[in-house]
Amino acid sequence: MSELRLAIAGIGNCASSLLQGIEYYAKRASDAVAGLMHPEIGPYSISSIVPVAAFDVDRRKVGRPLEEAVFAEPNCAQVFHTKLPSYGTKVEMGPPLDGVAPHMADYPEEHAFRLADATPVDLVRRLRESNADVLVSYLPVGSEKASRCYAEACLEARVAMVNCMPVFIASDPVWARRFTDAGLPVVGDDIKSQVGATIVHRALARLFADRGTQLARTYQLNTGGNTDFLNMLERSRLRSKKISKTESVQSQLDERLESRNIHIGPSDYVPWQEDNKVCFIRMEGRGFGNAPIELELRLSVQDSPNSGGCSIDAIRCAKLGLDRGLAGPLIEVSAYMMKHPPVQLRDSEARERLEEFLAR
Numbered sequence: 001m002s003e004l005r006l007a008i009a010g011i012g013n014c015a016s017s018l019l020q021g022i023e024y025y026a027k028r029a030s031d032a033v034a035g036l037m038h039p040e041i042g043p044y045s046i047s048s049i050v051p052v053a054a055f056d057v058d059r060r061k062v063g064r065p066l067e068e069a070v071f072a073e074p075n076c077a078q079v080f081h082t083k084l085p086s087y088g089t090k091v092e093m094g095p096p097l098d099g100v101a102p103h104m105a106d107y108p109e110e111h112a113f114r115l116a117d118a119t120p121v122d123l124v125r126r127l128r129e130s131n132a133d134v135l136v137s138y139l140p141v142g143s144e145k146a147s148r149c150y151a152e153a154c155l156e157a158r159v160a161m162v163n164c165m166p167v168f169i170a171s172d173p174v175w176a177r178r179f180t181d182a183g184l185p186v187v188g189d190d191i192k193s194q195v196g197a198t199i200v201h202r203a204l205a206r207l208f209a210d211r212g213t214q215l216a217r218t219y220q221l222n223t224g225g226n227t228d229f230l231n232m233l234e235r236s237r238l239r240s241k242k243i244s245k246t247e248s249v250q251s252q253l254d255e256r257l258e259s260r261n262i263h264i265g266p267s268d269y270v271p272w273q274e275d276n277k278v279c280f281i282r283m284e285g286r287g288f289g290n291a292p293i294e295l296e297l298r299l300s301v302q303d304s305p306n307s308g309g310c311s312i313d314a315i316r317c318a319k320l321g322l323d324r325g326l327a328g329p330l331i332e333v334s335a336y337m338m339k340h341p342p343v344q345l346r347d348s349e350a351r352e353r354l355e356e357f358l359a360r
Helices: 012-024 102-106 123-128 144-158 173-182 198-212 227-231 235-250 301-323 333-339 347-359
Strands: 005-011 049-056 091-093 136-137 160-163 185-188 215-223 262-269 276-286 292-302
Touching: 005 123, 005 301, 012 049, 012 301, 049 123, 123 144, 136 301, 144 160, 144 173, 160 173, 160 301, 173 185, 185 215, 185 301, 185 333, 198 215, 198 235, 198 276, 198 292, 198 347, 215 227, 215 235, 227 262, 235 262, 276 301, 292 301, 301 333, 301 347, 333 347
Parallel strands: 005 049, 005 136, 049 091, 136 160, 160 185, 215 262
Antiparallel strands: 215 276, 276 292
């Protein structure tokens, strides 16, 4: 079996769902693939992924074995596979930089991040020692400096990157060129969920346009109780996130909406919801004879597992790109898996191009 050696930045709910998913699917028959888009990608099955390095800044995770740290507070992701193997990897202290918002100190420890009293590890040295193939970034929203620090480490250590966060790396021309020049693939930015708020909103926006209905205004409001929603209470950390989510929907329209007529973004933090994300979408438009059309939708999902099916494919695609000697942003992969890719495509076209990429 081919091996994919994975480094993980941010041992939060998404990392927990990812590692649980690897074990969950590895122990099931090949036809038990609910939740998977691609059981195999090139020579890589789900069980090909082996975690070899892990980084975080929370004192309840740093220094602990990875298989324990993913279940430590403040993580609250649904536990669907309780027993993880011993990976032989401990969580090491990453660079804090802007990874922890100051307002976290105002909330109880079981809900918020708490910075570890430890010296940050040398990321480049650790990535090289671990022989990591791909680094996946699950850093908190607003971690602009920290995200770029990990991107720099990937370039220097010659590791492919999957950027699941709304900090623009793959979609930024300067960073894209740097990965191209280094001969390394990058997938990003801002992971989609399999059936989440943004992908549903995109599909509905495209449906309005394809059926000759003029969309006049729309909003998407989301609530949740995980650390992602708590982190995003600090509105200054939301600039890239709001751009990512708004442009993802705008890209599906034949004519862009004026900014006053589209609102997409987190609404509030509801602690008891934990990792349950509830999305409210409203769309108003005009159809035949200028008759009004109104649509309202409520979507409830477990937030972190919902993105797992996309990230587990994006990680394997990044390794496939590395094997093929591809460099720079993987356009087809990013367009299908990410909210803010270098090139926005209609989802139907992105899926076709992704399948063509996999079949090469």
